[in-house]
Every structure is written in structure tokens, then in C-alpha cells.
Amino acid sequence: MNRLDQIITTFDLGLRTVFASPHAARPYPGSGPEADLGEAERARAAALMRVNHVGEVCAQALYAGQALTAQNEQVRAELDQAAKEETDHLAWCEQRINELGGRKSLLNPLWFGGAFALGAAAGLLGDKWNLGFLAETERQVEAHLDGHLQQLPEADAKSRAVVEQMKTDEARHAQTAVDHGGAPLPSPVKWAMRLAADVMRQTASRI
Ligand SMILES: [Fe+2]
Ligand SMILES: [Fe+2]
8 A cells, every 4th residue: 555545444434433333253252142230330331432532433443553554564464353353343332332321432542543653653662562562562452351340230241251352362462463473561651551441441531
């Protein structure tokens, strides 16, 4: 692809991620019966799933940035597989938000743009750091999802099933990035990433 094609493809992905409803290739993990949740529990679950949805909007952008910059064809193919699973996550989170009567973040265009810029910047540093950044992101997402499993209402088996499957997938994505040569990031970088993710979580839980 030439540069203009790449820009158009990315812009198209951004529009589809933010404004369209994606289709999952795999079955929805939360297909079981709906629990009888109280209003407050339902609102809490919807807010948590909105935060997860924002994470998946960012994953779309990050993987698009990676695909643009990955230098090795095999790495690109593996990342493509992970990116497809991220689309499942995006679709599942949206479906769950709808089932709970919640709404998506109003700032999704901003999240997409910011994550794409970060992904592309990491890509400029070469595959080793690019993949290291990806692995660390996936690990932090896995830990974050684990935290959500503590916070989601115990009875909300549908949200929990979605988050459980995402967590399993993110751990595999992290391993894929490491297997292809992702380097461990310096501690201050990991710390800054956690801080940025915290700001995103706090904001997305409200807006
Ligand atoms: Fe994901
Ligand atoms: Fe992932």
C-alpha cells in the first residue's frame, strides 16, 4: 500500500470502529440467561463494559498502527490474527453494553486517534520495541480485566463470560508479541503506560 492508501484505510477503520457496529467472527460468550440485576448493579456493569469497549477501540487503533509499521511479514500475519480477535472483543463489548441499556463513550474518536498515534510511534522504533509495547499493553489489559472480574456484579454471568474470554485472548496476544521478539520495556515506560490507562479508565467510566 502506498502512503495515501494507508491513510485512507486507517481513516476508514477509525470511522467503522467508532460509528459502525462490528461483527464478531466467534460466538458471543455471554449468550447465557440474563440475571435479575438491580438498577445500580446494571449501571455499574454498563460503565465497566463501556471502559472495556474503549480499551477495544484503542486495540483496533494500536493494531492498525502496528500493521502499518511491522517490518517482518510473519509478524504482520500474526498481528493480523490478533487484530481479528480484537474485533470480536469490540463487538462483544458493544453487544453487552446494549443488553445492559448502557452507552458507548462519547470520546471514542479521541481514544482511537490517540491510540493510533501511540501505536505508530512505537512502530517507528522497530519491531523489537513495537512488539514489546504491544506485549506490555496486552499484559496490562489482562490485569485490568482481572480487576473488572472483581468489580462486576457476581450475578452478572453474561458480562463475566465476555470479560473472561477477552482476558484469555489478551494473554495469548501478549505471548505472541513476546514470541516474535518483543523486548521488555523499561520500568518508567511501563509506569507511564499504567498512568495513561488509569486516566483513560477514569474518564471513560463517566464520559
Ligand atoms: Fe481485546
Ligand atoms: Fe489483545
